[in-house]
Amino acid sequence: MKPRPFDYARPDTAEEAMALLAEYGDDARILAGGQSLIPMLNLRLIDAALLIDISRVAELDAIRDLGGKIEIGAAVTQNKAMAWPKLAEKLPLLAAALPFVGHFQTRNKGTVCGSIAHADPSSEIPLALAVLGGEIVLRSKQRGERVVAADAFQKDMLTTARAADELIAAVRFPVTAGQGAAFREVARRHGDFAIVAVAATADRGNAVRLGVGGMAGRPLVRAINGDAKAAVAAWADELEGYEDLHATAALRRDLFRNLSPLVIEEAKGVKV
Amino acid sequence: MRRVNKNERVRISLTLNGRKLAAEAEPRTLLSDFLRQGLGATGTHVGCEHGICGACTVLIDGVATRSCLTLAVQAEGREVTTVESLAAADGTLNALQAAFRANHALQCGFCTPGILMSFTDFLARNPKPTSEEIRDVLSGHLCRCTGYAGIVKAVEEVAGRGAT
Numbered sequence: 176m177k178p179r180p181f182d183y184a185r186p187d188t189a190e191e192a193m194a195l196l197a198e199y200g201d202d203a204r205i206l207a208g209g210q211s212l213i214p215m216l217n218l219r220l221i222d223a224a225l226l227i228d229i230s231r232v233a234e235l236d237a238i239r240d241l242g243g244k245i246e247i248g249a250a251v252t253q254n255k256a257m258a259w260p261k262l263a264e265k266l267p268l269l270a271a272a273l274p275f276v277g278h279f280q281t282r283n284k285g286t287v288c289g290s291i292a293h294a295d296p297s298s299e300i301p302l303a304l305a306v307l308g309g310e311i312v313l314r315s316k317q318r319g320e321r322v323v324a325a326d327a328f329q330k331d332m333l334t335t336a337r338a339a340d341e342l343i344a345a346v347r348f349p350v351t352a353g354q355g356a357a358f359r360e361v362a363r364r365h366g367d368f369a370i371v372a373v374a375a376t377a378d379r380g381n382a383v384r385l386g387v388g389g390m391a392g393r394p395l396v397r398a399i400n401g402d403a404k405a406a407v408a409a410w411a412d413e414l415e416g417y418e419d420l421h422a423t424a425a426l427r428r429d430l431f432r433n434l435s436p437l438v439i440e441e442a443k444g445v446k447v
Numbered sequence: 448m449r450r451v452n453k454n455e456r457v458r459i460s461l462t463l464n465g466r467k468l469a470a471e472a473e474p475r476t477l478l479s480d481f482l483r484q485g486l487g488a489t490g491t492h493v494g495c496e497h498g499i500c501g502a503c504t505v506l507i508d509g510v511a512t513r514s515c516l517t518l519a520v521q522a523e524g525r526e527v528t529t530v531e532s533l534a535a536a537d538g539t540l541n542a543l544q545a546a547f548r549a550n551h552a553l554q555c556g557f558c559t560p561g562i563l564m565s566f567t568d569f570l571a572r573n574p575k576p577t578s579e580e581i582r583d584v585l586s587g588h589l590c591r592c593t594g595y596a597g598i599v600k601a602v603e604e605v606a607g608r609g610a611t
Contacts, residue, residue: 176496180453183474183520191448206521213516214497217477226474228521278587280501280565284517294601365586 178216185228189235189314192227193342197316199225200339206230207249209292210277210285233346234357240265244347246312253300255328266348268356268376272303275358278366288343294329297369297389301329301359305394306374306386309348320344331392354378357441360388361430363421364427370422371430375399377442385439386430390414399439407435451520461522463488464532472519479503480527481519490560494589501588504561505529511568530560533567542579543567543605552601554592562588566602576606 186192196203202224206212210232215221229235229250236250238259245265247256253276256262256269263270276299277285290300291311303327304326311328314320315338328336337343360372372388383403386396391414399406416424451457451474460469465487470581477496482488482505494500496515503514506528533541540548543563553559562585569576569584576584581602585595 177477177480178475180473180475183451183454183518185449185520187448194452206518209516209518209521210498210513213477213518216475217497217515226518228518230521278501279569279584280504280513280587281498281513281516283568284512367582387537 178213179222181223183228184225185231187232189229189232189342189344190235192229193234193314193316193340195227195351196340196342203227205249205292205342207289207292207427208252208281208285209289212279212293216387229342234438242350244349245307245330246345246347247287248345249286249288249343251287253277253285253287254279256287257317265350265352266307267351268307268358268374269300269302269348271356271358272299272374275299275360275362275366275369275372281366288346291328291346292335292343293391293410294333294335294366296332296392296394297372299358299369299372299374299388301325302372302374302386302388303358304337304348305329305362305396306376306384307351308384309346311337312345313337313342313349314344320429326396329393333349334392349398351376351419355442355444356413357438359434359438359441361434362419363439364442371427371434373431373436373438375442376424377444381443383442385435387414388436390416390427390431403439404436407439408432410414449520450524457520459485459523461524462526464528474518474520476519477515478517478519478522478527481522482514482527485519485594488529488531488602491532492557492560493558499589500558500561501565502558502561504564504588506564506568509568509571511565515518528564528567530563533563543570543601546601546605547598550597550604552597554590554594558588558590558592562590562598566605570602570606574606576602578603581606587594 197397204223206226206228235248237248239246257273309325356379360369374386383399411428416427456471492502494502498516505514
């Protein structure tokens with residue numbers, strides 16, 4: 176339960192972090208909050224030649240209101256995002272999802288971008304980002320900046336479109352002020368990874384975007400029109416789900432079928 | 448930029464419970480092990496070592512953190528606060544500790560240091576929490592004696608008095 180040896184670097188700027196990534200590539204890992212990375216190192220599930228600790232890079236520790244989008248930097252912790260005064264107004268879905276992310280104690284260190292980088296198929300922040308159609312800001316020393324849509328970023332379980340020399344500098348969530356949003360999940364224990372998580376937004380015309388985590392290698396999102404129950408039931412029949420220690424694929428489909436109508440109604444502002 | 452090579456032992460300085468201390472560590476040394484073995488502060492307990500059980504929770508710059516998910520080198524220059532800081536020098540328990548004792552909020556006591564540190568941070572931010580909020584914070588800890596009801600009662604009692 177102790178990690179294998181690695182080199183450690185604590186850059187002061189994003190430039191320095193990118194230079195190290197350019198040099199080490201896949202052999203380096205970015206350490207931000209460490210709430211997913213360090214357990215994996217401790218359990219020796221992964222190895223790293225170098226950890227690049229960006230937790231003290233001030234330029235990455237900022238939440239910026241870009242007008243139509245909110246940009247959350249790579250060093251911003253989940254609790255810092257939760258405490259951002261405009262969160263509930265500008266990003267109601269993220270506000271609804273964050274209390275399900277780990278625990279108070281892990282949110283103190285765990286970062287918003289770290290959860291997206293880790294790309295666990297049942298984690299909450301990537302699901303919220305997918306439903307909102309957000310984007311990821313990637314920066315590298317050689318190629319500069321590129322912005323990737325959430326849908327193109329998370330490819331599969333723990334697999335993303337990030338190139339080995341790229342730093343996830345920030346994530347951008349589209350502002351959905353005035354829209355309804357709801358998030359629910361079923362987990363063994365509050366704060367654990369979800370067995371199934373369901374998120375929805377509903378605009379004033381009641382156009383619904385529904386997303387589900389824990390059913391595939393990545394969050395799945397669809398527009399739901401008309402009879403929500405029927406649409407969800409039909410979608411559930413298409414999904415294979417997967418079986419693990421916590422639930423069978425059939426249970427996952429049942430949870431999805433039953434949680435989704437509640438989440439949709441809640442997003443529409445109907446008391447459920 | 449701070450750089451340390453693997454297997455290199457470097458001197459890590461930090462403030463522990465108000466005292467400036469230093470000891471040697473490798474980059475891979477966890478803060479939990481550094482506190483216990485490097486600095487001799489064995490009040491912090493080590494359970495699962497992957498962030499689930501919460502026994503090793505300490506404050507870093509006042510913020511409750513899993514010390515098993517923090518490298519010692521990451522705490523360099525920071526203020527670390529552990530369970531040893533809570534009681535007075537003569538052993539008088541602080542209000543939170545006294546409430547734990549009065550409400551049978553500890554049995555074997557293994558998980559207690561981490562829980563005390565979590566609520567030290569949480570009550571400083573939110574001195575009048577609801578029972579639901581207390582339970583939510585407690586969900587970040589495992590008590591294998593299952594003494595959760597007493598722990599919730601103890602925190603409620605302290606919060607009711609508004610003193611920690």
